[in-house]
Amino acid sequence: VVALAQDKRQQRERLAALGAPSPPFQAPVDRGGLLAFAERHGWPIVAKACRGGYDGRGVWVLDGPPAAERLAAQAAAEGVELLVEGWVPIERELAVLVAANPSGQRRTYPLVQTVQQRGICREVLAPAPVPPALAEQARALALEIAAASGVVGILAVELFEAGGRLLVNELAARPHNSGHYSIEGCVASQFENHLRGVLDWPLGRTELVAPAVATVNVLGVEGHDDLSASLPAALAVEGAHVHLYGKRARPGRKLAHVTTVGTEPGEVLARARLAAALLVTPPGEEVKA
Amino acid sequence: VVALAQDKRQQRERLAALGAPSPPFQAPVDRGGLLAFAERHGWPIVAKACRGGYDGRGVWVLDGPPAAERLAAQAAAEGVELLVEGWVPIERELAVLVAANPSGQRRTYPLVQTVQQRGICREVLAPAPVPPALAEQARALALEIAAASGVVGILAVELFEAGGRLLVNELAARPHNSGHYSIEGCVASQFENHLRGVLDWPLGRTELVAPAVATVNVLGVEGHDDLSASLPAALAVEGAHVHLYGKRARPGRKLAHVTTVGTEPGEVLARARLAAALLVTPPGEEVKA
Numbered sequence: 001v002v003a004l005a006q007d008k009r010q011q012r013e014r015l016a017a018l019g020a021p022s023p024p025f026q027a028p029v030d031r032g033g034l035l036a037f038a039e040r041h042g043w044p045i046v047a048k049a050c051r052g053g054y055d056g057r058g059v060w061v062l063d064g065p066p067a068a069e070r071l072a073a074q075a076a077a078e079g080v081e082l083l084v085e086g087w088v089p090i091e092r093e094l095a096v097l098v099a100a101n102p103s104g105q106r107r108t109y110p111l112v113q114t115v116q117q118r119g120i121c122r123e124v125l126a127p128a129p130v131p132p133a134l135a136e137q138a139r140a141l142a143l144e145i146a147a148a149s150g151v152v153g154i155l156a157v158e159l160f161e162a163g164g165r166l167l168v169n170e171l172a173a174r175p176h177n178s179g180h181y182s183i184e185g186c187v188a189s190q191f192e193n194h195l196r197g198v199l200d201w202p203l204g205r206t207e208l209v210a211p212a213v214a215t216v217n218v219l220g221v222e223g224h225d226d227l228s229a230s231l232p233a234a235l236a237v238e239g240a241h242v243h244l245y246g247k248r249a250r251p252g253r254k255l256a257h258v259t260t261v262g263t264e265p266g267e268v269l270a271r272a273r274l275a276a277a278l279l280v281t282p283p284g285e286e287v288k289a
Numbered sequence: 290v291v292a293l294a295q296d297k298r299q300q301r302e303r304l305a306a307l308g309a310p311s312p313p314f315q316a317p318v319d320r321g322g323l324l325a326f327a328e329r330h331g332w333p334i335v336a337k338a339c340r341g342g343y344d345g346r347g348v349w350v351l352d353g354p355p356a357a358e359r360l361a362a363q364a365a366a367e368g369v370e371l372l373v374e375g376w377v378p379i380e381r382e383l384a385v386l387v388a389a390n391p392s393g394q395r396r397t398y399p400l401v402q403t404v405q406q407r408g409i410c411r412e413v414l415a416p417a418p419v420p421p422a423l424a425e426q427a428r429a430l431a432l433e434i435a436a437a438s439g440v441v442g443i444l445a446v447e448l449f450e451a452g453g454r455l456l457v458n459e460l461a462a463r464p465h466n467s468g469h470y471s472i473e474g475c476v477a478s479q480f481e482n483h484l485r486g487v488l489d490w491p492l493g494r495t496e497l498v499a500p501a502v503a504t505v506n507v508l509g510v511e512g513h514d515d516l517s518a519s520l521p522a523a524l525a526v527e528g529a530h531v532h533l534y535g536k537r538a539r540p541g542r543k544l545a546h547v548t549t550v551g552t553e554p555g556e557v558l559a560r561a562r563l564a565a566a567l568l569v570t571p572p573g574e575e576v577k578a
Binding site: 187196199201202204205209210231232235236238239261 | 476485488490491493494498499520521524525527528550
């Protein structure tokens with residue numbers, strides 16, 4: 001399971017063997033492979049490092065032969081194995097978490113929408129605003145993948161919605177950023193169920209505790225190294241649950257997140273965004289919200 | 290505030306000065322004082338150590354002169370200062386938590402019912418099943434006491450309901466057993482608001498996240514020293530949030546609590562009771578629920 005989670009080529013091959021809907025792909029590929037793949041599927045193409053990328057690193061959207069040749073040369077020089085996928089016109093990114101224990105109990109968390117910017121998850125909306133049939137399809141697909149992979153603990157199944165269809169994007173066999181909302185938003189959080197799962201204890205309930213939950217990730221910004229100085233201001237936002245990670249601040253790095261819970265999705269998201277904006281605002285400065 | 294919270298005589302005197310409804314009392318009292326008080330108010334009377342009692346220790350219901358004389362002699366020998374209160378036919382015990390910060394912000398948690406056995410709180414039901422007018426009266430009384438006491442952080446106001454009236458039983462200026470339900474049951478727990486309060490940060494929301502919340506305290510039993518061995522069984526109860534305190538087990542000592550959250554008060558309480566009963570059942574034995 002760990003190999004599967006760490007190696008995107010193994011993921012794609014296993015998902016293909018399962019018949020899970022996926023973008024077209026090929027791996028490994030060199031310069032000639034990238035060009036031939038684009039010949040068949042059209043530009044742009046999406047190249048990925050098979051191992052080691054995260055938060056948008058190790059993923060490249062290539063718009064033509066020069067970009068492909070540059071990347072292939074660099075990857076060859078650095079010994080990075082590449083895979084290539086067809087570019088998909090994504091309408092929404094979605095995710096389902098599955099909790100599992102060795103006794104065979106499996107539970108899905110609600111389907112969520114993840115809002116990405118430059119490959120980094122910025123917001124998570126639970127439940128995802130999609131038709132019930134699509135949510136049920138995502139749930140069934142995630143359960144099937146979890147069963148086939150033999151995962152215990154948490155498996156995150158990241159999905160694309162494209163043309164009304166679901167495609168599997170990636171798997172992560174661990175508590176996942178798309179599940180942080182579950183700390184306040186679900187009866188048992190992804191962390192609790194990860195432990196229950198690996199200990200082969202009965203799994204906790206995964207349903208939402210309220211109609212709407214939003215999580216907004218907080219990325220480091222230039223010139224504000226100590227988010228804790230802004231904590232009282234962020235906590236003045238009613239219902240904002242602020243989680244500081246205690247990591248060294250760096251622009252673009254995930255340093256914290258804010259979760260809010262309520263009944264109106266728009267209002268819940270607005271409050272989480274405001275608290276997140278306050279966190280990256282030095283005390284006394286005007287908030288850019 | 291600390292002196293007030295630790296000394297029941299100071300509490301009674303301050304509450305009387307505030308005009309807060311209280312049982313009749315006198316302090317300090319010796320043998321003669323106990324007997325004269327009973328003469329005026331009738332037997333039984335309730336004697337309390339002014340300092341140091343908790344969980345039913347330091348409280349004695351005295352049914353006549355021999356019991357009063359025995360206690361007075363023992364207290365005099367041990368240098369324990371006593372106060373005496375009139376015995377009240379209690380219909381229900383209730384509690385309100387107030388969160389406060391030095392800036393003057395104050396918020397009340399919902400009125401809860403506390404179910405006591407031998408002076409130990411066994412169950413907490415939120416919200417208390419009382420008429421709204423009584424709940425509002427309790428809330429106003431608790432706010433008044435919090436304002437007068439100058440408390441910051443959490444103040445627990447324990448109340449008696451007797452003959453449709455509220456009487457103040459005791460104050461505790463700290464996160465309190467009657468508020469453990471707030472960890473899962475409220476937007477911001479009593480612990481979070483205690484810290485926000487003492488740091489003079491904005492207080493978090495105190496309302497319930499669901500219509501019904503129940504907490505059942507788990508007391509040590511003879512012959513089962515390791516509750517953690519029963520944890521998987523207790524966690525199999527859907528929605529049971531189990532908190533083990535990691536204290537050395539001793540019969541009658543509070544070792545853990547279970548909280549459940551839901552819509553039907555009776556069903557929520559039944560689940561919490563079942564999980565609590567499973568925790569004190571050695572694995573493999575039949576549960577006494």
